Amino acid sequence: NAGVMQNPRHLVRRRGQEARLRCSPMKGHSHVYWYRQLPEEGLKFMVYLQKENIIDESGMPKERFSAEFPKEGPSILRIQQVVRGDSTAYFCASSPGLGLNGYTFGSGTRLTVV
Amino acid sequence: GQQLNQSPQSMFIQEGEDVSMNCTSSSIFNTWLWYKQDPGEGPVLLIALYKAGELTSNGRLTAQFGITRKDSFLNISASIPSDVGIYFCAGQPPDGGSQGNLIFGKGTKLSVKP
Numbered sequence: 726n727a728g729v730m731q732n733p734r735h736l737v738r739r740r741g742q743e744a745r746l747r748c749s750p751m752k753g754h755s756h757v758y759w760y761r762q763l764p765e766e767g768l769k770f771m772v773y774l775q776k777e778n779i780i781d782e783s784g785m786p787k788e789r790f791s792a793e794f795p796k797e798g799p800s801i802l803r804i805q806q807v808v809r810g811d812s813t814a815y816f817c818a819s820s821p822g823l824g825l826n827g828y829t830f831g832s833g834t835r836l837t838v839v
Numbered sequence: 840g841q842q843l844n845q846s847p848q849s850m851f852i853q854e855g856e857d858v859s860m861n862c863t864s865s866s867i868f869n870t871w872l873w874y875k876q877d878p879g880e881g882p883v884l885l886i887a888l889y890k891a892g893e894l895t896s897n898g899r900l901t902a903q904f905g906i907t908r909k910d911s912f913l914n915i916s917a918s919i920p921s922d923v924g925i926y927f928c929a930g931q932p933p934d935g936g937s938q939g940n941l942i943f944g945k946g947t948k949l950s951v952k953p
Contacts, residue, residue, distance in 0.1 A: 729881075731881075756939060758939050758940075758941075760941075760943075765945065766943075766945055767843075767845075767927050767929070767943030767944050767945050767946050768882065768927070768929075768941075768943045769943070770940045770941060770942070773939040773940060780939070781939065781940060783940070784940070816881050816882070818881075820939065823939070825870060825872070825887065825931065825941075828884070828939075828941075829884075830874075830881035830882050830883070831881050832879070832880050832881045833879075833880070833881050835879075
C-alpha cells in the first residue's frame with residue numbers, strides 16, 4: 726500500500742521555464758492538498774482539490790501558479806515562468822475524505838530555480 | 840490570518856533528557872496535530888488531538904490540547920538520538936476553510952548536544 730507519491734523528488738528549472746510537480750495520492754484517497762515550505766517557516770497551505778474540482782485555493786499566489794486533479798492520473802501543481810523565489814520544497818498530502826483521518830504527506834519535491 | 844506561535848525555535852538535547860515544546864494561538868482551533876519532519880522528507884503525524892483538554896500519548900510522546908483551545912504542548916520523555924529532527928504543530932481552525940486547510944507553526948528544531 727504505497728504512500729503519497731511525489732515526483733520528481735528534485736527539479737531544477739531555469740528562470741522563466743515552467744515547473745510541473747506531480748502528486749499521486751494514496752490508494753482510496755480522493756482529496757489532495759498542496760503546501761510549500763518557505764524558509765524559516767512551517768508549511769503553508771496552497772490549494773485543496775478533489776477529483777476534477779478545486780475546493781479551496783485561498784493559499785495560491787494570484788499569478789503563475791495553478792493546480793489540477795484530473796479524473797485520471799496524478800494531481801499537478803504547475804508554476805509558470807518560475808523565479809528564484811519559487812525555489813523551495815513543495816509537499817502534497819492526501820486523505821480519503823473530508824476531515825483529517827488518514828491525512829498523509831508525501832516526501833516532497835524540491836524545486837531549485839537557477 | 841491565523842498564526843501558530845511555536846517555541847522554542849530550537850533546542851539541544853542530551854540522550855535521556857525530557858523535551859518540551861508548545862504552540863499558542865490568538866484564536867481557537869478545533870484540532871491540534873504534532874508532526875515530525877526528517878531532512879528531505881515530508882512531515883509524519885505523531886499525535887492528533889480533537890477535544891479541548893485531551894491528553895494523548897504515543898510511546899514516549901505526550902501531547903495535550905489546551906482547555907482554551909488556543910494552545911497545545913508536546914513532551915518527549917527520555918530522548919534518544921533518533922528524536923533529532925524538526926517538530927511542527929499544526930491546527931485546523933473552526934471554520935476549517937475547506938476542512939482540509941492546516942495551519943502550521945514554524946517548527947522546533949531538535950539537535951543533539953555536542
